[in-house]
């Protein structure tokens with residue numbers, strides 16, 4: 001699903017990804033770990049096409065990562081960013097945000113699909129009408145994750161999907177995500193249980209500074 005070879009990313013003089021190579025197979029659940037500042041979020045930004053590496057090759061879902069193919073690649077991905085949007089009114093607006101874009105309108109989930117994912121993530125559907133400011137960080141994280149899942153894309157790129165969750169809730173979310181048979185997941189995580197359950201781990205070390 002993802003092939004990365006000798007990827008180098010530098011910001012000014014700082015080498016953030018230093019000849020990074022890895023493979024993520026179809027349906028694999030792979031964790032990316034590493035200390036703060038080791039380039040984990042940068043790696044996701046590269047895969048989304050937001051940051052262009054200085055050198056190296058990346059193939060995602062059979063397409064070389066390049067300007068020419070980026071839309072095709074993005075159409076295969078659901079992305080959970082680290083910073084969730086703040087300026088939305090209701091919880092429902094966060095959940096349905098990806099479907100507000102014209103090209104995703106046809107993917108709008110049914111009430112039943114929403115209810116199923118909410119139940120799996122231990123969220124009440126009554127939450128949908130609440131102002132977004134009034135729910136907890138853990139609830140917001142699960143709503144954003146539910147949104148990703150409901151896009152039914154083959155590749156999920158998740159930035160710290162369980163960082164705000166308590167042990168019980170985390171277990172439910174993990175059970176659901178790790179059982180998505182057809183879905184490939186690349187998740188940044190510091191969580192030992194998430195890492196232990198993953199099929200593979202990409203370790204980012206401290207980048208060398210030049």
Ligand SMILES: Nc1ncnc2c1ncn2[C@@H]1O[C@H](COP(=O)(O)OP(=O)(O)OP(=O)(O)O)[C@@H](O)[C@H]1O
Pocket residue numbers: 011014016034035036037038039040041042043
């Ligand atoms: N757009 C940018 N311009 C300049 N430097 C950047 C940019 N994005 C990231 N960096 C730098 O790259 C390094 C890696 O950042 P990144 O956010 O990828 O780390 P991380 O491993 O995700 O960290 P954390 O676990 O704290 O989120 C940091 O030193 C950061 O300051």
